[in-house]
Amino acid sequence: MKKVSFRLLLPALAAALLTARAAAPSQEPGKEELKLVLPKPMFIGTPRNISSPNLEKITGKPRGPFYVPAGTKLLSLHKPVTASDMQPVIGEVSYVTDGEKSGEDGYFVEFGPGKQYVQIDLKAAYELHAILIWHYHSQARVYRDVVVQVSEDKDFIAGVTTVFNNDHDNSSGLGAGRDKEYIETAEGRLIDPRGVRARYVRLWSNGNTSNDMNHYVEVEVYGTPAK
């Protein structure tokens, strides 16, 4: 029994070694691997326990001026909002367009975990020139898979335009995007929809770096009447 096992083992070992060699990066004749000496991590004591909001340095640069066509107005204020989760864990769906942008408790709506969306009905089609989003800005955090779509179809089946997408690996299944992830700050995230015509704005997210929930403090949509 032992002999049989050994006979079986030898070819298996040889095959494993050959596979390992084959898998390694090819080495040209006359060259050798450059052995890098990399710095080791520095040992250090217990870090600060951040329990209060906004203690960290603001890491982003202040946003410069953003230019829109003359006559552009805020369209979303007090407009009806629907969501994939109509029973928020905290707050009300209407907070999304109530005009309150404070980062404190009581000003944000929290939706369930995973992929969720909110949808704003502008009540008419407009040319959209700016969308400004505040998910949650009491703490440095990043929302995952932020995708902003606009359409004239309330079900987002036809005529859907994606104006922002930072879902790099298509984990939300809306297509992979190349926009950058960003840290939430009090100045919100400004998206340029480049004058696309739409009545509905749908904003997706898929949890955040602090937890799996989805939050909105406010969304503002700016535009001009459709021609």
Place this chain on the structure above:
Amino acid sequence: MKKGVFAGFFLAALLAAAVLRLTQLGARPMHHDEANQALKLGALLEHGEYRYDKNDHHGPSLYYLSLPFALAASGGALAGLSEAELRSVTAAFGIGTVLLLLLFLPLIGRGPVAASAILLALSPAMVYFSRFYIQETLLVFFLAGFLAFLWRYLHRPGWGWAAASGVFAGLMYATKETAAISFAAAAAALLLTFFIRRGQPDRPESAATGEHPRPDENRGEKSPRDQKKKEALGKSSGLPARLRWDHLLLALAAAAAVSFLLFSSFLKNSNGFKESILSFKVYFIRAGEAGFHVHPWFYYLQTLFLSRVKSGPLWSEALILVLALAGCVSAFRARPSSRPSARFGFFLAAFTILNTAAYSAIPYKTPWNALPFYLGFILLAGFGLDSALRACRVPFLRLLILLGLGIGLLHLGIQSFRACFRYPADPRNPHVYAQTSPDFLKLVKRIEEIASHQPEGRGLLIKVIAGPYEIWPLPWYLRAFSRVGYWTSAAEVGEIGRPPILITSAEEAVRLEDGLNTVYRSEYYELRPGVLLVLHVRDDIWEAAFAPED
């Protein structure tokens, strides 16, 4: 309390301690401090290297005592060791502390020992930090042993108890510098016990404590002859007279030998022990300076008594604090006796008060630093419960106390469960302090996923550019990767080049933004609440891992 009943309660306490301390030890991401300790152990495990650093990292006992566990679990490679296996070391010492309470039997009797064992087994603070790979649980274990052996010696002087107390004192010192606080508190409490309680006529123990003798209480006294011998010792002298100089020298020699061996890396680093003494200067300055961890004097007591973080649940170990207060009152009110067993209660109360005061007076505070003085509270609570039950003559009231106790114990158990399994890394848990966020594990998973698509696998070059407070526990999680470099700033790297994977702090990401944007995909991950790390993956590497196959 009858022997059988005591055995039942004690075994239940041990079982509860084991279940709460050993279950799902990997539930929480590694803390910054745990990862630091783990890497130190790694150097010892893989290269036999350990050198005491007076500026950080406390004593060496954790690493050396982890070594047999680590060797058995990993076969000598840190990469083969999991978080759960690592934490099982401190968890074992947490359970061991419950077991050590048996040493107090002749000093406080079965009832208080059983009560203390159950409270220690269920205390959320004790449970939570037993599951934490840092020095505190070992310090508590050695402190319990030191106090028990010291008083067993005073109870019945002999070479064995003297040597054992010395060994445990040495291990305390070789565990953490804060052992000095407990030594000072113990010495002061011992002096107070002697000076305040000296010269009192010896009395039967039951009379001394206002208790009625019970036929089932023998408190470790084996025979009338032993009793007479002990009383003779007690009558003839106070505590100092019980100390024999040769015993004291033996204890000191044992303490010095143990700590010298450990600090000197088993004689490989002769300066280690000297450095450990010099470290007091470092820690003295750190304890007083205004840094990250300055908290008000009542921080520990407030956290233990009642705390609530934001909208989280209420947390309280008030049951233990209230019972400890009862224990204190009982110990101070007890009529003095020269018998060491009767004096232990007084000593314990004085020691706990002094130790708590010293820890509270130091501005530098972290939640786990409460553990050494909290052990005193738990022992006193056992004492207090026993006293309350004895003082209460009405059966109905005794029943009410026991009912209240049952509810209180259930509450402690639920809180421990909640702290370890529902909120193990949630800032709404008061024991969670500068804890790594669960989101960080997604970063590790992402890197593993990317590496699995590369021919070099874990030989993939990873450059980390972040301050020292923003890299841990990355070195632990990337321990199996062979080419990882750590720099504290981009300026320090010089030419960054285009490594397949770059991990930066959010601040460094802003500085490097222009250079990285075109060839890297970036993702943010939360290291700790409010602290973000950015993972930059070179486009070709990203495509290899995540591009849809045609």
